[in-house]
Amino acid sequence: QVQLVESGGGLVQAGGSLRLSCxxxxxxxxxxxxxWFRQAPGKEREFVAAIRWSDSITRYADSVxxxxxxxxxxxxxxxxxxxxxxxxxxxxxYYCAVRWGLVLQTEPALYAYxxxxxxxxxxx
Numbered sequence: 001q002v003q004l005v006e007s008g009g010g011l012v013q014a015g016g017s018l019r020l021s022c023x024x025x026x027x028x029x030x031x032x033x034x035x036w037f038r039q040a041p042g043k044e045r046e047f048v049a050a051i052r053w054s055d056s057i058t059r060y061a062d063s064v065x066x067x068x069x070x071x072x073x074x075x076x077x078x079x080x081x082x083x084x085x086x087x088x089x090x091x092x093x094y095y096c097a098v099r100w101g102l103v104l105q106t107e108p109a110l111y112a113y114x115x116x117x118x119x120x121x122x123x124x
Contacts, residue, residue, distance in 0.1 A: 002026050002113040004096050009118030012086055020081040020118060022096030029053040029072070033104050034079045035111055036070060038092035038120075047106035048094070049081060059104040064090075088124040093117040 008020040022034065035050035049060045049070040058070050069082040079096060097111035105111070 002032075002098055004098065004113060004115035006094065006096050006115040006118040009094060009120045011121045011123065014086060014088055014122055014124045016086050016122075017082070017084045018086065018120060020083065020094055020096075020120070022079040022081075022115060024077050024098070028077050029079070029098065032098040032100055033102070034070075034072075035097050035099070035104070035106075036079075036081045036094060037097060037108055037111075038090075038094045039117075040089075040092040043092075045095070045108045047108070050104040050106070051079060052102060052104055054102075057104065059106070061106070083120070086120075086122045088122050091120060091122045093119050 003025045006022050012018055033052050036048040037045050038048050039045040047061050051058045051070045067085045071080045095117045097114045099111045
């Protein structure tokens with residue numbers, strides 16, 4: 001069992017930055033792929049970014065490429081999502097999730113464990 005806790009959300013003006021954190025307890029991220037997803041009211045949950053813990057290979061949604069960066073901190077067993085040049089349509093609840101395996105999947109249903117989410121609101 002893996003427990004995930006996200007933090008770092010908040011209210012920010014358009015063009016600003018936030019850094020989200022996802023910390024695992026119960027076991028390490030070793031062997032897992034970790035993804036960030038987001039869900040706005042009335043919309044489906046969508047893939048944002050993912051990282052493979054073993055070698056830091058990353059994958060991004062086209063909508064965030066060049067603005068968001070996913071990274072890891074081995075010592076803290078934590079995944080980060082640095083979000084720059086935030087836009088109003090980035091407003092959503094952001095969730096981290098993990099799945100066992102090497103392929104960085106974009107489909108939420110393929111992820112086994114989820115955190116409770118952290119809200120990001122971007123004012124225009």
